Amino acid sequence: xxxxxxxxxxxxxxxxxxxxxxxxxxxxxxxxxxxxxxxxxxxxxxxxxxxxxxxxxxxxxxxxxxxxxxxxxxxxxxxxxxxxxxxxxxxxxxxxxxxxxxxxxxxxxxxxxxxxxxxxxxxxxxxxxxxxxxxxxxxxxxxxxxxxxxxxxxxxxxxxxxxxxxxxxxxxxxxxxxxxxxxxxxxxxxxxxxxxxxxxxxxxxxxxxxxxxxxxxxxxxxxxxxxxxxxxxxxxxxxxxxxxxxxxxxxxxxxxxxxxxxxxxxxxxxxxxxxxxxxxxxxxxxxxxxxxxxxxxxxxxxxxxxxxxxxxxxxxxxxxxxxxxxxxxxxxxxxxxxxxxxxxxxxxxxxxxxxxxxxxxxxxxxxxxxxxxxxxxxxxxxxxxxxxxxxxxxxxxxxxxxxxxxxxxxxxxxxxxxxxxxxxxxxxxxxxxx
Numbered sequence: 001x002x003x004x005x006x007x008x009x010x011x012x013x014x015x016x017x018x019x020x021x022x023x024x025x026x027x028x029x030x031x032x033x034x035x036x037x038x039x040x041x042x043x044x045x046x047x048x049x050x051x052x053x054x055x056x057x058x059x060x061x062x063x064x065x066x067x068x069x070x071x072x073x074x075x076x077x078x079x080x081x082x083x084x085x086x087x088x089x090x091x092x093x094x095x096x097x098x099x100x101x102x103x104x105x106x107x108x109x110x111x112x113x114x115x116x117x118x119x120x121x122x123x124x125x126x127x128x129x130x131x132x133x134x135x136x137x138x139x140x141x142x143x144x145x146x147x148x149x150x151x152x153x154x155x156x157x158x159x160x161x162x163x164x165x166x167x168x169x170x171x172x173x174x175x176x177x178x179x180x181x182x183x184x185x186x187x188x189x190x191x192x193x194x195x196x197x198x199x200x201x202x203x204x205x206x207x208x209x210x211x212x213x214x215x216x217x218x219x220x221x222x223x224x225x226x227x228x229x230x231x232x233x234x235x236x237x238x239x240x241x242x243x244x245x246x247x248x249x250x251x252x253x254x255x256x257x258x259x260x261x262x263x264x265x266x267x268x269x270x271x272x273x274x275x276x277x278x279x280x281x282x283x284x285x286x287x288x289x290x291x292x293x294x295x296x297x298x299x300x301x302x303x304x305x306x307x308x309x310x311x312x313x314x315x316x317x318x319x320x321x322x323x324x325x326x327x328x329x330x331x332x333x334x335x336x337x338x339x340x341x342x343x344x345x346x347x348x349x350x351x352x353x354x355x356x357x358x359x360x361x362x363x364x365x366x367x368x369x370x371x372x373x374x375x376x377x378x379x380x381x382x383x384x385x386x387x388x389x390x391x392x393x394x395x396x397x398x399x400x401x402x403x404x405x406x407x408x409x410x411x412x413x414x415x416x417x418x419x420x421x422x423x424x425x426x427x428x429x430x431x432x433x434x
Contacts, residue, residue, distance in 0.1 A: 004287045008148025015158070015183045017042055028118060032174075033092035035181040036062055036085065046159070047186040051081035055186070065089035072096055072119075075110055076169070077103040080189035084168045085177070088121065095119040100169040102425045123171040123262050145288035149269055151179075154209075154256065155230045158184040161205050165193055165212035165220070170426045171262050172236045176211050185209070193427070199225035202251075210251065213237040213427040215368070221250040222367055222390070228252040235260070237428045238336060238354055241279035242361035248275075257282055259336065264311045264322055267291060268334060280358070281333045282326075290319060293328055303330045306337050325352070342432055344373035346381045349409035353383075353432065356412065359405045360385055365393035370421050371412065372432045385412040388421060 018025040020041045024034045039048060040062035048058040064086040074091045076098055078084035091098040096119045099110040108124070162185040166173040180187035188201060188208075198220050202208055210217070211233040229251040234244075235258035248255050253272050259282035260266035268291065270283025285291040292300055293307040301307040309326040312319030325343065326336045338352040345351075353371035360369040367390035373381035387398065395415035402411045422430035 004149040004152045005145060008150070008152035008287070011156075012148070012151050012182060015156075027095075028092055030182075031092050031118075031120060032085065032178055032181065033065075033089045035178055036065060036089050039181045039184065043158075043184050046184065048181065049082055049085065050161075050186055050188045052191050053082065056082055061085060065093065073099060073111055073122075075099045075101050075108075077101045078168075079103050079191040080164070080168050080173070081191060088174075092119050092121070097122050100124065100174060102167070102169055104425055121174060123174070124169070146266055146286035149286035150258075150266070153269060153271060154233065155254070156183045156185065156209070157230065159186070160230055161186050161188050161201075161208040163188045163198060163201065163208055163210045165198060165210070165216045165427070166236065167426055170236065171260075171266075172211075172213070172258070172426075175266070176233075195219040195223050199223040202227050202229065209233070211235070214239045214243055215421070215423055215429060216427040217247055218243050218368065221246050226250050230254060231256060233258060235266075236426065238338075239280070240354070240358045240361050242358055244275055244279060248272075259283070259334075260311075261322060264320060265289075267311045267322075270333070274333060278329060278331070278333050278335075281329075281335055283334065284332055285334075291334055292319065293326060293334075301327070303328050308340065309334070309336065344371075344381050344383065346373065346376075346383065346409055347379040349407075351383065351410050356383060356385065356402065356406060356410050359402055359410075360387065360398060360412075362405075363393070363398060363401050365389055365391040366398070368421050370429060370432065374414070382414075383410070383412040384414040384416060386416045386418050386421060388419065389417060 016038055021037050024037045028034045039058040044059035045057055047055045048061045049056045064082060074096045076087045078087050088098050099122045101124060156179060162180040164173055164176050164187055168174050168177055177187055193216060202225055206227045207230050209231045210229055214234050214237045217234055231254045232247055232251050233256045239257045244255055255272055255275055257270040258266060259268040267289050268283045268285050270281045274281050274283050290312045292310045294310050295301055295307050304327055306325055306327045309322045309324045310319045311322050323340055324336050325338055325340050326334055328334045338354045342353055343350055356371045357369045360366050366387055368388040370386045372384050374384050376382045398415050424430055
């Protein structure tokens with residue numbers, strides 16, 4: 001995607017117009033501090049943010065950020081909204097590293113010293129695979145080589161509402177906050193996610209752009225809303241083909257799937273055509289990103305073979321093991337088959353829970369599903385599926401349905417019905433537990 005770079009960067013610079021605040025640009029780069037100042041100069045009286053306290057203009061947002069914070073490294077524990085932006089920008093203007101922390105999470109040791117010459121936003125892991133920890137990879141729009149692919153391919157348009165359902169303290173959330181400021185898109189957020197409220201807003205604003213993790217987007221679609229959107233961007237989690245189909249049916253054929261992590265950065269993008277031709281794909285690497293499927297000895301595997309996904313490039317640095325197992329097809333599209341530590345061995349057969357979950361999700365009565373391995377003396381592990389029902393259905397029917405679509409080793413032995421599946425504070429599925 002080398003051609004993405006000049007086009008994407010051109011679009012970004014034309015939207016941001018950094019020459020209007022050259023001092024801020026030289027001092028901070030294209031961080032939230034600079035973007036807030038530039039947006040206030042480019043369109044001061046337009047709406048920048050719509051949060052629980054109502055709409056806020058770019059000029060008003062800039063006025064909230066005039067009290068710098070002292071220190072080389074500060075922690076921001078604010079919910080989605082104007083207080084988050086004000087705290088982050090204030091820290092950046094004091095040239096401090098700003099560490100984004102879950103406002104409901106435990107205290108963490110983030111260190112005291114700035115890592116580089118300029119203060120930047122520093123993210124933490126989401127905690128979906130363990131205890132959250134600081135990631136010494138800074139988030140900035142100035143890391144724009146892979147972001148150029150995103151800017152080129154997404155319909156980011158001035159004045160179009162950008163509905164962000166993921167938390168700002170996560171890299172996925174703060175990244176889209178930055179893009180909204182850069183392109184003059186009113187960013188719509190709430191402190192607490194309510195699918196019905198999101199659905200109501202979308203009904204009143206057809207053509208908006210919606211972002212979120214797959215479980216949250218699925219909950220919005222389950223409200224019954226059907227409205228054409230300019231785009232739906234899924235990221236920070238496995239997008240099951242069945243869920244992708246539901247999102248497309250609800251919001252139109254403009255679905256995008258992002259792949260990346262807090263540790264390694266944003267890596268791939270799948271567009272609507274990719275998802276139509278290869279359901280479940282995470283797409284192709286963004287500009288400046290290298291992706292490879294390797295075996296345990298570090299050798300590149302051919303198309304179709306499952307191995308460990310390694311990510312490297314401008315954001316990720318030295319290629320590193322993502323912790324995911326995946327493969328690529330003959331067209332160069334990549335797929336995540338599951339987390340390496342989620343693989344279930346049952347009776348000597350390797351089972352990826354994602355495949356079983358997607359089979360269950362194709363049943364019209366299943367709203368959500370999560371598959372875990374239950375220890376067993378004879379088989380090593382047996383499969384249990386935790387299922388959220390959309391309509392009445394019984395366990396034996398779902399087992400028979402799975403048996404008609406999966407090999408015997410992949411069929412759940414038990415179906416456990418529940419009202420909701422557990423998720424982390426970022427909206428991602430909680431770690432699998434038996």
